[in-house]
Amino acid sequence: FSLEQAQGVLHAARFQGRWRSLLTSLHLSTLYEPLRDDKPELASFLDELRARQTRWMKELHLDKVQTQQAYDLLHWCDRLSLILCRNELPEMGRAVEIYPDPLGNGQRTAHWVRQPGGPGSPVVVTPWPFADKELVVSVEAQQLHQLRFRDDAELAAALHFGPTQTLCWILQPG
Incomplete structure (x- = not known):
């Protein structure tokens, strides 16, 4: 885990709009939330992600169900692409x-x-x-x-x- 790398990924996504930023931040939350208790410097980053997610959902007029459905689709496609690209069949x-x-x-x-x-x-x-x-x-x-x-x-x-x-x-x- 690299906090600097995670912040860089989110920063790069921000240049491609709120929708991309929202999905990227949800993915970062999914990946790093399990590490919250092990890495103290991570807690504030994850809290900031949650706040931004709430703001972006409001600005994009999305509810939690719509947002979760979109993220689940992204996560499914990401997992399939990793299986294929890493030759994990x-x-x-x-x-x-x-x-x-x-x-x-x-x-x-x-x-x-x-x-x-x-x-x-x-x-x-x-x-x-x-x-x-x-x-x-x-x-x-x-x-x-x-x-x-x-x-x-x-x-x-x-x-x-x-x-x-x-x-x-x-x-x-x-």
């Missing part, structure tokens, strides 16, 4: 839970992701939450072969000058 077609998807009525349903055909094959999401019958998602990535770097500057240079590749996944209903 289990082997042998086994499934891993994405995140309980909000149904909009206060209930949740578990969503699972698996890749029954192995690497490079379609990724199956169960139950299927999308209107389209298939969805293609992609991300640009830099693959580094060096395992250690002297400092952040060396890592940043390797990322900046390294080759960029596009990783793609085809998502299908299970």
Whole structure:
């Protein structure tokens, strides 16, 4: 945990509007609230986040339910993207839970992701939450072969000058 980094993330989000700031602050709260009692310097930051969230919700004319639904969707998508980008799909077609998807009525349903055909094959999401019958998602990535770097500057240079590749996944209903 880095308080300075968390503050920087929130500061950067602020330049993209209140909606982005609200969702970012909710995500920071989710990530760091469990550390509140262990890190005294964190308590005031989390209290400030709560105050800003209340203000932004009021300014955006959102209630707690609407805000939570929007954040839950973001959290679900974030978790799926982390599973894909970190190559955390289990082997042998086994499934891993994405995140309980909000149904909009206060209930949740578990969503699972698996890749029954192995690497490079379609990724199956169960139950299927999308209107389209298939969805293609992609991300640009830099693959580094060096395992250690002297400092952040060396890592940043390797990322900046390294080759960029596009990783793609085809998502299908299970």
